Amino acid sequence: MLNTTMNHFLKKILIQTIVRQYSVSKKNGKPIRNHLKQNSKFLDSLRVHVRGGAGGFGFPKYGGEGGKGGDVCLVATEDMTLKDFLRKCPQKRIRAEMGGNSHSRCILGPIGEDKKVNVPVGITVYDDQNVLIGDLNEANSELLVAKGGSGGNKTNGYCGVKGESRSVKLELKLIADIGLVGFPNAGKSTLLKAISNAKPKIASYPFTTIRPNIGVMLYDDLRQISMADLPGLVEGAHCNIGMGHRFLRHVERTKLLVFVVDITGFQLSPKYKFRSCLDTVVLLNKELELYKKELLDKPALLVINKMDTEGAKEKYLEIKDQLENLDDAISSYPDEIKSSKAIKFDKILKISAKNEPDDIKRVKTVIRELLDVNEELNNNIENNISLQNLKDQLKERGPVLV
Ligand SMILES: Nc1nc2c(ncn2[C@@H]2O[C@H](COP(=O)(O)OP(=O)(O)OP(=O)(O)O)[C@@H](O)[C@H]2O)c(=O)[nH]1
Ligand SMILES: [Mg+2]
Secondary structure, X not given: OHHHHHHHHHHHHHHHHHHHHHHHHHHOOOOOOHHHHHHHHOOOEEEEEEEOOOOOOOEHHHOEEOOOOOOEEEEEEOOOOHHHHHXXXXXXXXXXXXXXXXXOOOOEOOOOOOXXXXXXXXXXXXXXXXXXXXXXXXOOOEEEEEOOOOOOOHHHOOOOOOOOEEEEEEEEOOOOOEEEEEOOOOOHHHHHHHHOOOOOXXXXXXXXXXXXXXXXXXXXXXXXXXXXXXXXXXXXXXXXXXXXXXXXXHHOOOOEEEEEEEOOOEOOOOOOOOEOHHHHHHHHHHHHHHHOHHHHHOOEEEEEEOOOOOOHHHHHHHHHHHHHOHHHHHHOOOOOOOOOOOOOEEEEEEOOOOOOHHHHXXXXXXXXXXXXXXXXXXXXXHHHHHHHHHHHHHHHHOOOOO
């Protein structure tokens, strides 16, 4: 009897909770779509609390010093995700060991052990005030996030100092050579699937891709180039419309941006304005500028997709000149769309990602050429800087002609 009453009571609570959750999501608009719920599977930001160990007590009678508390360090580790981190550290609290106290038999207190925690490569760490603490871009690199307190000694009255204690934000920025940027439905995932080993979901509705995917392109000489596909950007992404700017951080570290646009244009829904292919390029330019204007200086390739559709060639001919002189084209747009600077595309390619394997080969070759040219340019710049440094040093140390 008691059992059935309990069961009935529990069932009632469960139903009430579900109804409440549903009405909350209804209040904020439509109920959450199932495929969007999957988004929670992708974790790219996490806040954790870190505390260095406290210093050990000193021993005033003999002038003994307490041991220093351990530091908390993050260590970049390959093949790891933030989810793995969370599995190992579900409390999201990291503490280093305290320093040992000073005794008559051990006058110098032992040093507290540092706590080294593995995090994925590509993490950027910020403090409470969103001030950058550091980046972990290379495997095995380390970052100190909370210092241990110094041991008790004469200067602090032989009381060990507390370790640094703060909350830090770990933000994962994927590390890929290339980032795909474009409106939803433009064919980014189709291109990624055709050009690399990735198997992204492809469908004819916007926002098919809801979390970043990385694919690796393999060349005949075994060179590998990685490409990241991001959820589509829409106008107003800076106001958090669509998937917002949240995912743009993942292209910050890429060496080349590949813009994929649909020659037939884009319309999110009948409620929204239709945007032509040129409009989408101008709007992408604006969204990138609003996110971080430095992104506009990155090497860029413009891929005009769906050239197999009806009237595509004519549409392209209409906008060809404007695409090649994007600065002028942008200046004719209204202020809210206009950006102060235009992207300089290194190359513009017309393709059909879905139906033309030869186009895919061409994209692959051009990507490689652009990466190589840019690498050489960067090397030359670095060499020139080091040559200039050498000359400056020689000037300082060399004999002075009178
Ligand atoms: N005709 C034609 N259709 C294409 C081409 N490339 C992609 N499509 C179609 O366009 C639709 C969208 O393709 P996706 O690759 O999912 O587009 P996406 O840019 O990844 O879209 P989101 O993930 O929503 O941002 C699918 O129905 C594709 O089959 C193409 O070259 N020609
Ligand atoms: Mg996609």
